[in-house]
Amino acid sequence: MKQILNFINGEYAASSRTFDKRSPLTGQVIAQVHEADREQVDAAVRAARAALRGAWGRLTVAERVERLYAVAAGIEKRFDEFLAAECEDTGKPMSLARHIDIPRGAANFRIFADVIKNVPTEFFEMATPDGRGAINYGYRTPVGVVGVICPWNLPLLLMTWKVGPALACGNAVVVKPSEETPQTAALLGEVMNEAGIPPGVYNVVHGFGPDSAGEFVTTHPGVNAITFTGETRTGEAIMKAAAKGARPVSLEMGGKNAAIVFADCDFDAAIEGTMRSVFANCGQVCLGTERVYVERPIFERFVEALKRGAEGLQLGRPENPATNMGPLISAEHQAKVLSYYKLAVEEGATVVTGGGVPTMPGELAGGSWIQPTIWTGLPQTARVMKEEIFGPCCHIAPFDTEDEVLAKANDNDYGLACAIWTRDVSRAHRVAQRMEVGLSWVNSWFLRDLRTPFGGAKQSGIGREGGVHSLEFYTELKNVCIKL
Numbered sequence: 001m002k003q004i005l006n007f008i009n010g011e012y013a014a015s016s017r018t019f020d021k022r023s024p025l026t027g028q029v030i031a032q033v034h035e036a037d038r039e040q041v042d043a044a045v046r047a048a049r050a051a052l053r054g055a056w057g058r059l060t061v062a063e064r065v066e067r068l069y070a071v072a073a074g075i076e077k078r079f080d081e082f083l084a085a086e087c088e089d090t091g092k093p094m095s096l097a098r099h100i101d102i103p104r105g106a107a108n109f110r111i112f113a114d115v116i117k118n119v120p121t122e123f124f125e126m127a128t129p130d131g132r133g134a135i136n137y138g139y140r141t142p143v144g145v146v147g148v149i150c151p152w153n154l155p156l157l158l159m160t161w162k163v164g165p166a167l168a169c170g171n172a173v174v175v176k177p178s179e180e181t182p183q184t185a186a187l188l189g190e191v192m193n194e195a196g197i198p199p200g201v202y203n204v205v206h207g208f209g210p211d212s213a214g215e216f217v218t219t220h221p222g223v224n225a226i227t228f229t230g231e232t233r234t235g236e237a238i239m240k241a242a243a244k245g246a247r248p249v250s251l252e253m254g255g256k257n258a259a260i261v262f263a264d265c266d267f268d269a270a271i272e273g274t275m276r277s278v279f280a281n282c283g284q285v286c287l288g289t290e291r292v293y294v295e296r297p298i299f300e301r302f303v304e305a306l307k308r309g310a311e312g313l314q315l316g317r318p319e320n321p322a323t324n325m326g327p328l329i330s331a332e333h334q335a336k337v338l339s340y341y342k343l344a345v346e347e348g349a350t351v352v353t354g355g356g357v358p359t360m361p362g363e364l365a366g367g368s369w370i371q372p373t374i375w376t377g378l379p380q381t382a383r384v385m386k387e388e389i390f391g392p393c394c395h396i397a398p399f400d401t402e403d404e405v406l407a408k409a410n411d412n413d414y415g416l417a418c419a420i421w422t423r424d425v426s427r428a429h430r431v432a433q434r435m436e437v438g439l440s441w442v443n444s445w446f447l448r449d450l451r452t453p454f455g456g457a458k459q460s461g462i463g464r465e466g467g468v469h470s471l472e473f474y475t476e477l478k479n480v481c482i483k484l
């Protein structure tokens, strides 16, 4: 049986306790994951601290940048291994991971190397009573040891989205990957060693949240800052843990994102984009659409076209090039999504398509498969309209006016992202600006320039990462004031 080890101080480390990693495709156990205990987490934090004081802390920015480029190249060199590991853990189609997850894993190191190489600093001249004046400039130093707590939906992509800038800024990290997706974080340890990243800079500890590695990392007094991606409820627990010692947090959390489709849109583009935003990665994307609002003149046509699209999705094995939808991550998550499928019906939804579990052949019968599902007819107050489901499903509702749809789309505790489909430029700006979200897409979805701010409003997040915005979290900005 494959063993997935922790990576501490540049070496792989076994634990006395292991847990099973099951394939989402079949439900079979595919690996034993070594669960870091409190001592191992402590060893990882101490190794990280020592790295900051050692060779890593002494590198120039240019030297650090070269090493990060080497990490990016190392991921690309072992592209197929990362691809296989990611698809084995998640069950996602290789066609998706090949274009998104793995290339972005490499890009996250390159882009933040470029950011740190090019970032200027602020400078202010000031007058003083003696007429000689003074100057001020901002000087950035690493925050120290950063705890990185990751989800399972885009494991390598979201982990490196945090590790890339953290290392670019000169920090050391202790990563706690999701218990569902331990492989690519572990594999990255080999790449770090090959790229000349000193021991202790990148550490990986496996385990769960409460009373396990997640809690041990976030409560460890030697961790100076915590960056987290995951559910809002978990983010709240992490915020509480970070309150001890007044440590900063960056939280990227859940969403219940709306798509707003105006009658003047490019219809085919809106369908293509909404197909992706609802069903990509089996609906397990934080930015994904679960509420679609369509202007009344095109409502019926839109529902019909999205239904056709959903019914045309090919569920299957990752390596099959025809597959464009995999299973959900686990049987537990399948049960959660199915509970919402049931609730939707109880709340009065019309099931346009889906609503259950598909029949899969052979050993796939044991996997956590789910039907792509579309509903209509729910009131705005339904739980299915309020709560994040994180599955391949959406509700479609008609609207008549811009003000009405803005009120409905904003009527949610979450505020991560939205997609607006229209050819009216003024309206596009108006609606994008009035949406209470961190990211508004117009005539697109998940189009990401990594230099731009990324994060959520309301209960979807605290802070922004991306480009220079990441520096706000991963560095201490000190003002140096010099009297001339």
Ligand code: NAD
Pocket: 149, 150, 151, 152, 153, 154, 158, 176, 177, 178, 179, 207, 208, 209, 210, 214, 215, 218, 229, 230, 231, 232, 234, 235, 237, 238, 251, 252, 253, 254, 255, 285, 286, 287, 388, 390, 416, 456, 460, 461
């Ligand atoms: P989760 O919150 O269940 O778990 C995330 C991580 O936190 C895991 O590594 C888990 O082990 C750990 N954890 C759990 N409890 C903890 C605790 N008490 N202390 C410390 N660590 C703890 O989230 P998930 O199910 O892995 O991911 C899905 C969620 O992530 C969805 O809500 C989705 O919207 C969100 N998400 C948000 C973004 C974003 O950028 N805003 C991106 C991807 C996913």
